[in-house]
Amino acid sequence: MKALPGRTDHVVVVGAGFAGLSAALHLLGAGRQVTVVERDEQPGGRAGRSERLGYRMDTGPTVLTMPDLLDEAFAAVGGRLRDHVDLIALHPAYRAAFADGSSVDVHTDPEAMETEVARFAGPREAEGYRRLRRWLTDLYGLQMRRFIDANFDSPVQLLHPDLVRLAAAGGFGRLDRAIGRFLEDERLQRVFSFQSLYAGVPPSRALAAYAVIAYMDTIAGVYFPRGGMHAVPVAMAQVAAAAGATFRFGAAVQRLERRGDRIAAVVTQHERIPCDAVVLTPDLPTSYELLGRRPRRPVRLRHSPSAVVLHAGTTRTWPQLAHHTISFGSAWSGTFHELTRTGRLMSDPSLLITRPTATDPSLAPDGRHLHYILAPCPNTEVGPDAVRWGELGGRYRDALIVELERRGLCGLGESIEAECLVTPADWSGMGHAAGTPFSAAHTFGQTGPFRPRNLVRGTENVVLAGCGTTPGVGVPTVLISGKLAALRVTGRIAGGGHRARNARAGVVAGTGGGGRGGAA
Known part of the structure; x- marks a missing residue:
């Protein structure tokens, strides 16, 4: 395995999402000085948090599998996942509901x-x-x-x-x-x-x-952290800070200062941070833009479908819903053709409905409930562009509610008292290519050694991490991407011992916000 040449004593990690925090913990465990730069005012990246009228809504992934990968990151600095996050195993992992009225747990x-x-x-x-x-x-x-x-x-x-x-x-x-x-x-x-x-x-x-993804979901188990998914990156950041990492929140990366084939400093709107190496976790187009170069590929990257997500705080719930419920429509193969080929919104959608308050009622006010409805949709390369979604979003939200009420969630629309709607226009605004949070699709030509590499030709001391690079999309693989990035820097991964050089926590909050320093 090729490792970065030259000194790598001080590493700047751009982005405090799952990938960046995983990289930071593994780097700290290998004795590196680590500074994490994050454009938002809190850790999490895509695994963010929105609070409305007493509802605490996770704005990113809702399904957590393979917690041993998290434990491995904590163990790099001598920690244990269970000491910082209360993980609840979900039984059932999913409930699947079908158009014929049948269901299976x-x-x-x-x-x-x-x-x-x-x-x-x-x-x-x-x-x-x-x-x-x-x-x-x-x-x-x-x-x-x-x-x-x-x-x-x-x-x-x-x-x-x-x-x-x-x-x-x-x-x-x-x-x-x-x-x-x-x-x-x-x-x-x-x-x-x-x-x-x-x-x-x-x-x-x-x-x-x-099918290995089905193994993770249906055999290895699905978990939910008490306090919501956002509780996981918060805990990772706290442990990294205790192990010596310095955090710059509200600090958008404006440019990378280059000296020949090496990056000498990361420049935010507040300061210049000298470094020996950089781990970049924003989506690929943003990372390549910061680097000022793009790898040559024989064919253009193809991106995954996107998703519309309705986060709804409601005055009631429905007993047929488990923590995670997949509501399948009658259509199947035709649905995929719409999503990936014709660019049409699903005419008979299959939907993921997550009810986190089924497991943790504290995420909503007393007597209230949270429901997240995820509807896969075409990305902006094959379907409506971001501008068009600005017009479509409200109508599609209403259509989803009508469809869910038809499928048995009677009174859903009138029960909503707080909500947040996310469409491909929002994903585009966050810097995600093709308006999708799922990055490059896992076609054969974009998998394994054919996926965009985590090393960038022409820059000696930069490594990429996140869902756009090796090994790919999903919380488990993004955690692995952070570890693999750290391995590129150090040539090894330290296990089980806290070997960070700085013994004191170093959380430093900047001012301002926005910009490009976000996380994967």
Whole structure:
């Protein structure tokens, strides 16, 4: 693995989201001096927080899996995740509701899930689930350390016996066909394949290897941190500060000061911060703009679909909703064609409804409830542009409420007393390419060693992290990206011991805000 040449004693991390905070903790554990620069007034990046009328709304990801990756970051400075974050395992992990009125609870416990599948679709499908579970577990074992948690310097590194094993396991077939080998019930096939949409590829075109996301959701378990998802980056920042990191909040990066092939300083609107190395976590276009150069690729990057998210504080809730409920429409393959090809809004949407107050009532005033409705939509490259979304947003919000009331959430519209609507126009305003928070799609040509590298040609001491680079989209992989960036800087990862040079916390809040120093 190629590491940065020259001195790397003081590292500036741009962005205090999951990627930046993961990088900071691993760098601190390896003895580096770390300064984290963040454009917002608080840590979190996309995992932010909006407070309205007593409702505490998470504005970013709502599904947390693979908490061992978080524990690894805390352990780099001698900490433990459980000492700082109260994680609650969700049972069920999801509830899947279908257009025919049926529903199935997705359990991570094998016996509970077998029983549920047998109830839902019969004993033959339960036996198929047992075989699917074994396959998903084997798939994860083949991929994690070799192909996901790894820095690639060349596609040649793929040539390993594990690649042959992955091919033999069917990892290079199509995801929908692979799931269909185990489950005949079309509804259950959806439960174990819809995750590919968040990687930007329909199940009919996604590699079967991406079933590893279903492993994370349906086998490794889904968790919720007490206090909301935003509680996790807050805890990470606190632990990093205690380990010696200095934080500059409200500090937008205006430029990188270059000397030859090295960055000598990061310049914000407040100060010039000299450095030996830089970890950049903003979305790729922003990072490349700061660097003043863009890598040459044979074809243009293709981006994932986007999402409209309605955060709603309500006076009531509905008993059929679990913490996470996937409400599937009747349409399936046609939906993906709309999202990725024609650029149309889903005519029969499948929606993710998250009710965090089912697990933590303190996120809303007494007797009130929070609901997040996520509707996948085309990104601004194939669908309506940001300007058009300024006109569409309110109408689409109303259409979603009508559809959800038709699906059984009667009185939803009139129960809303606080809300926040996020559309591709908002994602574009945050600096996300193609108006999507899900970055570059995980097509074959944008996966593994073919994904934008975390090293940038022509700049010796900069590493990229976040969902646009290795290994990709999602909270677990973004945490890994921070660790891989730290490994590029240090050549190793320190484990379990606090080796930071500064023993005192160094949180320094700047003034102002906005600009480009945001996080992934």
